[in-house]
Amino acid sequence: xxxLVRSQGFGATVGVIAMLAVFxxxxxxGWWTVQTLSNVTQFTAILALVALGQALxxxxxxxxLSVGSxxxxxxxxxxxxxxxxxxxxxxxxxxxxxAIAGFVQGTAVVKGELPSxxxxxxxxxxxxxxxxxxxxxxxHNFSPDARTHALTRLLGGELFGIAAAIYWVGIxxxxxxxxxxxxxxxxxxxxxxxxxxSAESRGVRxxxxxxxxxxxxxxxxxxxxxxxxxxxxxxxxTLGENMELxxxxxxxxxxxxxxxxxxxxxxxILGALIVVSFxxxxxxxxxxxxxYITFVGAVLIVAVIFNQKLARFLGHSV
Amino acid sequence: xxxxxxxxxxxxxxxxxxxxxxKNVSVDFxxxxxxxxxxxxxxxxxxxxxxxxxxxxxxxxxxxxxxxKVEKFHPKLAIDQGIETIQQSVGLCDNxxxxxxxxxxxxxxxRILGIPFLDFAKMxxxxxxxxxxxxLRENVSADDEVERLSGGERQSVKIGRAxxxxxxVVIMDEPTNHLSVREREHVNELAVQLKEQGLLxxxxxxxxxxxxxxxxxxxxxxxxxxxxxASTDSMSAEALEDVIRQGGRVVEKQEAV
Ligand SMILES: Nc1ncnc2c1ncn2[C@@H]1O[C@H](COP(=O)(O)OP(=O)(O)OP(=O)(O)O)[C@@H](O)[C@H]1O
Ligand SMILES: [Mg+2]
Numbered sequence: 001x002x003x004l005v006r007s008q009g010f011g012a013t014v015g016v017i018a019m020l021a022v023f024x025x026x027x028x029x030g031w032w033t034v035q036t037l038s039n040v041t042q043f044t045a046i047l048a049l050v051a052l053g054q055a056l057x058x059x060x061x062x063x064x065l066s067v068g069s070x071x072x073x074x075x076x077x078x079x080x081x082x083x084x085x086x087x088x089x090x091x092x093x094x095x096x097x098x099a100i101a102g103f104v105q106g107t108a109v110v111k112g113e114l115p116s117x118x119x120x121x122x123x124x125x126x127x128x129x130x131x132x133x134x135x136x137x138x139x140h141n142f143s144p145d146a147r148t149h150a151l152t153r154l155l156g157g158e159l160f161g162i163a164a165a166i167y168w169v170g171i172x173x174x175x176x177x178x179x180x181x182x183x184x185x186x187x188x189x190x191x192x193x194x195x196x197x198s199a200e201s202r203g204v205r206x207x208x209x210x211x212x213x214x215x216x217x218x219x220x221x222x223x224x225x226x227x228x229x230x231x232x233x234x235x236x237x238t239l240g241e242n243m244e245l246x247x248x249x250x251x252x253x254x255x256x257x258x259x260x261x262x263x264x265x266x267x268x269i270l271g272a273l274i275v276v277s278f279x280x281x282x283x284x285x286x287x288x289x290x291x292y293i294t295f296v297g298a299v300l301i302v303a304v305i306f307n308q309k310l311a312r313f314l315g316h317s318v
Numbered sequence: 319x320x321x322x323x324x325x326x327x328x329x330x331x332x333x334x335x336x337x338x339x340x341k342n343v344s345v346d347f348x349x350x351x352x353x354x355x356x357x358x359x360x361x362x363x364x365x366x367x368x369x370x371x372x373x374x375x376x377x378x379x380x381x382x383x384x385x386x387k388v389e390k391f392h393p394k395l396a397i398d399q400g401i402e403t404i405q406q407s408v409g410l411c412d413n414x415x416x417x418x419x420x421x422x423x424x425x426x427x428x429r430i431l432g433i434p435f436l437d438f439a440k441m442x443x444x445x446x447x448x449x450x451x452x453x454l455r456e457n458v459s460a461d462d463e464v465e466r467l468s469g470g471e472r473q474s475v476k477i478g479r480a481x482x483x484x485x486x487v488v489i490m491d492e493p494t495n496h497l498s499v500r501e502r503e504h505v506n507e508l509a510v511q512l513k514e515q516g517l518l519x520x521x522x523x524x525x526x527x528x529x530x531x532x533x534x535x536x537x538x539x540x541x542x543x544x545x546x547x548a549s550t551d552s553m554s555a556e557a558l559e560d561v562i563r564q565g566g567r568v569v570e571k572q573e574a575v
C-alpha cells in the first residue's frame with residue numbers, strides 16, 4: 001500500500017476506480033458489455049502506446065506535440081507503400097520514417113537549444129502537411145491480400161477474442177518498465193529530467209538521452225498508427241488529429257510531472273484508459289461529441305491538481 | 319620542478335555573454351600537489367574549475383592535460399581523463415535514490431541473458447558503505463531519494479562518490495560546506511591522503527587557515543584574475559588573508575617594488 005501511494009501512478013489508479021464506479025451507477029447496462037469493453041480497451045491500447053512515448057519525453061522535461069501527426073504519417077506511409085514494398089517492407093520503412101522524424105526534432109531541440117514545444121509544434125504542422133500532399137486528400141485502402149497477410153493479422157487481429165493491440169501494449173509497457181528502471185539508459189533518462197546540469201556534470205550525454213527519447217516517442221506513435229491501420233486498413237488525412245492532446249493528457253493524468261524525472265508506466269496506461277473511457281461513454285450517453293474535449297480538459301485539470309498535491313505530500317519539490 | 323604539469327592553463331579567458339568571468343588566467347597544477355584555490359565570493363574559482371572538469375569551454379586560451387591540448391570540453395571527456403569533481407552547486411538529481419546518484423554515468427551492470435541490467439545489489443551495498451564514512455546516518459537507506467537528505471548528507475554523497483571514483487585529479491569545490499566538525503576533519507585528511515597517493519588535489523575553500531595548513535601551494539583569485547600563486551612555505555596564513563581582503567593589491571605592490 002505504501003509503495004502504491006508513493007508511486008506516481010497512484011492518482012490514476014484512484015481515478016480509474018472512481019470513474020468505473022460512476023459509470024457503473026449511471027450506465028450499468030451500457031458500460032459493462034463485451035462490446036463496450038472490447039472497444040474501450042482496444043482504443044486504450046492504441047492511445048497508451050502514444051502516451052507511453054510521450055511519457056518518456058516528458059520524463060526528460062521536454063514535450064512532443066507532433067505525436068498525432070507522426071501517428072498519421074507513419075500510418076499513411078505503411079498503407080501507401082505496401083503495394084510496392086509488401087507488408088513487412090512497408091512496415092519497416094514506415095517505422096524508419098517515424099524514427100527519422102523523432103531524430104530530426106530531437107536534434108533540433110538539443111543542438112539548437114530550442115524549446116521542444118515550438119520545435120514539435122512545427123513537426124505537428126510539417127508532418128500533417130506531408131500527409132495532405134502525399135495522399136492528395138484521398139482515402140487509401142489495403143488490398144485484400146495485404147489484409148490477410150500474416151503480419152497484418154499479427155498486428156491488427158485478435159487472439160482469444162482480445163485485440164492484438166492489447167497484447168502489444170502489454171509487451172511494450174513491460175519492456176519500457178524494465179528499460180526505465182533497470183538499465184543504464186533508464187537511469188540516465190530519469191537523471192536528465194531530474195536535473196540536466198547535474199546529470200551532465202556526471203558525464204551523462206544528456207543531448208543523446210533526449211534525442212533517444214524523441215526517437216522512441218515517434219517510433220511508439222508510429223507503431224500505434226500501424227496497429228490501428230492493421231485493424232482497420234483505411235487511411236484518412238485526419239488520422240491522428242488531436243491525438244497529441246489526448247496523449248499528453250493521458251501521460252499527465254497517469255502521473256508524469258511536467259517538471260521532469262518522475263512518472264509511471266502503469267499510470268500512463270490507466271491515464272489512457274480514463275481519457276478513452278470518457279470519450280466513449282459521453283458519446284454512448286448521447287452527449288454531443290464536442291463535449292468530450294471539455295470533459296477531458298476538466299479531468300486533466302483535476303488530475304494535475306491531485307498529482308501535484310500528492311507529489312508535495314510525498315515531499316517532492318514540484 | 320622539471321616534470322611537466324599535469325594540468326596547464328594558459329591565458330584563459332571566459333565570458334558569460336558580456337560578463338568577463340575569467341581574465342587571462344594562467345596556472346600550472348602538478349600531480350602529487352594539494353593546491354588551495356581561494357578568493358572572494360564571485361572571484362571565479364568555481365568558473366575556473368568548471369573549465370577543468372569540462373562544464374564550460376573557454377572563450378580564449380588553452381588547457382593542457384598531461385601535455386596534450388584539450389580540444390573539446392565535456393564533463394564526460396574530463397571524467398574519462400581521470401578528473402573527478404565535487405561540484406559546489408550541481409551534481410545530484412533530486413528525483414533519484416542515493417545509490418542511483420552515486421553511480422550516475424558509470425552504473426555497474428550484471429548481464430542476464432547477455433542484457434546489461436543495473437546491478438542494484440552492488441549499487442546499494444557499495445554506495446552506502448562509502449558514504450557512511452562521511453556522515454550519512456544509519457537510518458538513511460541507499461534507496462532513499464536524495465531530495466529528502468539534509469545538506470550535510472547530500473555533501474557526503476558527493477564526497478563519497480569522488481573517493482570511490484578517484485583517478486588522477488580530484489577537484490573539491492568547498493567540500494566541507496554543511497559538514498559537522500568530525501566529517502570536516504575527515505574530508506581534510508582525505509584530501510591529504512589523495513595527494514600522498516600521487517593525485518592532484520585542487521581544494522577550493524573560504525577557510526584560509528585550514529587551507530594554509532593543508533595545501534602545498536595557494537592560488538588566489540580576485541575578479542576573474544589570478545592575483546597570487548605562492549607556496550604555503552613562502553607566505554604566512556595572515557599574509558594570505560591580507561591579500562584576499564585587499565583584493566590582491568598587496569601582491570601587485572610587492573611585485574612592483
Ligand atoms: N553560468 C553563469 N552565467 C553567468 N554568470 C556566471 C555563471 N556562473 C558564474 N557566473 C558569474 O561569474 C562570477 C564568478 O562566479 P564563480 O561561481 O566562479 O565564483 P566563486 O569564486 O566560485 O565564488 P563563491 O566563493 O561564492 O563560490 C560571478 O560573478 C558569477 O555571477
Ligand atoms: Mg564557487
